Amino acid sequence: MYTTELQKNAQVQNLEDPAKLEAFEARVAADEFIEPKDWMPEAYRRTLTRQISQHAHSEIVGMLPEGNWISRAPSLRRKAILLAKVQDEAGHGLYLYSAAETLGTSRQEMIEALHSGKAKYSTIFNYPTLTWADIGAIGWLVDGAAIMNQVPLQRTSYGPYARAMVRVCKEESFHQRQGYEIMMAMCAGTADQKRMAQDALNRWWWPSLMMFGPTDDNSPNTAQSMRWRIKRDTNDELRQKFVDITVPQADALGLTVPDPQVKWNEAKGGYDFGEVDWEEFYAVVKGEGPVAKERMKARREAWEKGAWVREAAAAYAEKLAAREAA
Amino acid sequence: MPSLPPIRPEDEEVALKTRPGGAFDAPVDEEHRATLFEMLLRLGDDSLILGQRLGEWCGHAPSVEVDLSLANIALDLIGQATHFLNLAGEIEGRGRDGDALAFHRDVLDFRNCLLVEQPNGDFAQTMARQLLFSAWQKRLFDQLAASSDERVAAIAAKAVKEVAYHEELAAEWVIRLGDGTDESRARMADGLDWMWRFVPELFELDEAAADANGRGLWPDVDLLRTGYDARLQTVLAEATLDAPKPQRPILGGRRGHHSEHLGHLIAVMQFLPRTYPDAVW
Numbered sequence: 001m002y003t004t005e006l007q008k009n010a011q012v013q014n015l016e017d018p019a020k021l022e023a024f025e026a027r028v029a030a031d032e033f034i035e036p037k038d039w040m041p042e043a044y045r046r047t048l049t050r051q052i053s054q055h056a057h058s059e060i061v062g063m064l065p066e067g068n069w070i071s072r073a074p075s076l077r078r079k080a081i082l083l084a085k086v087q088d089e090a091g092h093g094l095y096l097y098s099a100a101e102t103l104g105t106s107r108q109e110m111i112e113a114l115h116s117g118k119a120k121y122s123t124i125f126n127y128p129t130l131t132w133a134d135i136g137a138i139g140w141l142v143d144g145a146a147i148m149n150q151v152p153l154q155r156t157s158y159g160p161y162a163r164a165m166v167r168v169c170k171e172e173s174f175h176q177r178q179g180y181e182i183m184m185a186m187c188a189g190t191a192d193q194k195r196m197a198q199d200a201l202n203r204w205w206w207p208s209l210m211m212f213g214p215t216d217d218n219s220p221n222t223a224q225s226m227r228w229r230i231k232r233d234t235n236d237e238l239r240q241k242f243v244d245i246t247v248p249q250a251d252a253l254g255l256t257v258p259d260p261q262v263k264w265n266e267a268k269g270g271y272d273f274g275e276v277d278w279e280e281f282y283a284v285v286k287g288e289g290p291v292a293k294e295r296m297k298a299r300r301e302a303w304e305k306g307a308w309v310r311e312a313a314a315a316y317a318e319k320l321a322a323r324e325a326a
Numbered sequence: 327m328p329s330l331p332p333i334r335p336e337d338e339e340v341a342l343k344t345r346p347g348g349a350f351d352a353p354v355d356e357e358h359r360a361t362l363f364e365m366l367l368r369l370g371d372d373s374l375i376l377g378q379r380l381g382e383w384c385g386h387a388p389s390v391e392v393d394l395s396l397a398n399i400a401l402d403l404i405g406q407a408t409h410f411l412n413l414a415g416e417i418e419g420r421g422r423d424g425d426a427l428a429f430h431r432d433v434l435d436f437r438n439c440l441l442v443e444q445p446n447g448d449f450a451q452t453m454a455r456q457l458l459f460s461a462w463q464k465r466l467f468d469q470l471a472a473s474s475d476e477r478v479a480a481i482a483a484k485a486v487k488e489v490a491y492h493e494e495l496a497a498e499w500v501i502r503l504g505d506g507t508d509e510s511r512a513r514m515a516d517g518l519d520w521m522w523r524f525v526p527e528l529f530e531l532d533e534a535a536a537d538a539n540g541r542g543l544w545p546d547v548d549l550l551r552t553g554y555d556a557r558l559q560t561v562l563a564e565a566t567l568d569a570p571k572p573q574r575p576i577l578g579g580r581r582g583h584h585s586e587h588l589g590h591l592i593a594v595m596q597f598l599p600r601t602y603p604d605a606v607w
Binding site: 060063064066067070071072073074075076077078079080083084086087090091093094097132182185186189190192193298301302303305306307308309310311312313315316319 | 374377378381382384385386387388389390391392393394397398400401404405407408411424425428429448449501502503505506507509510513594595597598599602604605606607
């Protein structure tokens, strides 16, 4: 899973040492990796911390809609695959929190920011998973959109993030294929299964397009992020690429994309498509998504109910260290 | 007719060591098949039901690391269940596979022990269940790796490596929670106390287990118990916990007489294949 920039931050303040800034920009422009101990402008550090922690939070919150179906997976094979997938997502969350920690913010602080509502996570996880086809649609569309965003991030300028993305992308590509395979089975199945598949596409299509973030002219951070090689492609470029790849996949399944404006445009060599409902997008970003309250409640409760376990582990580690020192 | 060479003593020795039923592929009799099927259901159902329980934690564990490790154990268990239940279906020979057995039986036909169907409770209760089960399963699989049925032996030999890790992870948590804070210690003691009455069932030598033992399909349960008790004693000592007081054993799972919890668990687990019996997923 991936989340695009969701917060419109303040203008970058140019209070940095100009010589250092110039050297930094030259390194980035030469496609060198920036490492944790290297000098970096504060705004670069802040933007990356926000982006990587949003990405980490998305992995963790993203376990909930899928976890909702582990107990009800319809075969032993599907159950095993879904468990493996959710486990991968927990793993991605871990490396991403670790990558963000190299920028100087602790995991505890990041999690507190998520629980207080200050930090964002991908809007997509604020939609419910109603039928088994939703597990297919999440793999196919949501992980498909994630790959589109993440493949370029393997060349992002911050070394720990880029390296985390190399591992994450390999696993996401498996996730995308398993999702599509669920859809294939359902579309080749009974009328009930086909209905679930089409309904899942209807509900997940537009939220998947929203995953690429606002349009380029409404994305105030894009220019700076591209200059710093934090981003490598604009939101609209990635969204177009996603539509171009996904529409033929829907055709192959015998499903209809819920957008009457989808039409091949020979001149641009891509599909035309309708406008995302940006009012809904911004409402979901603000925390007004259909199951946003449920997701945050589940995360807060897990954290609060687990506090005694984390305290016990810390107390035991201290006792152990004291015994070893004695 | 030319005379046959005499049987050499070393060949005779090899022949005597072969499994009951002879060195050759003697036809498997119905009783043997029924016993093997029964024991495979027990093995498969134990793994399936505990895997299902652990999956309920997904996204709700005390930390990301714990979430990951619980999903990991659940995945191993579902893998074991798939192997055991597919083999059970094959042995039964009535066209049922692992999915048919997992998703189309009702409570009375489930053969898992009562321990694995117990609710997750808090994390201490989950870890108590895991230690009590995995410590048993580890010793069981060590023995089953030498089962007279080579298919069972192969599954056990592969799975025992996974189970060694489950046991280790659970033991570490029991120790950490037992010797952690006052609260974690009290919760750990409660968790063990809740699960304790289901331990004797693991070592129950009912008719099927005794029969399976005679056929080289099930180990000597007293031998298992000795290793198990020793292991628990070590872990509890390190956790600075006393073993719970002996409780009247609750039995019945192996005969389909379960707790009230199992019906709810399988209702959720089986809902899709039951609602859409013609669908292939």
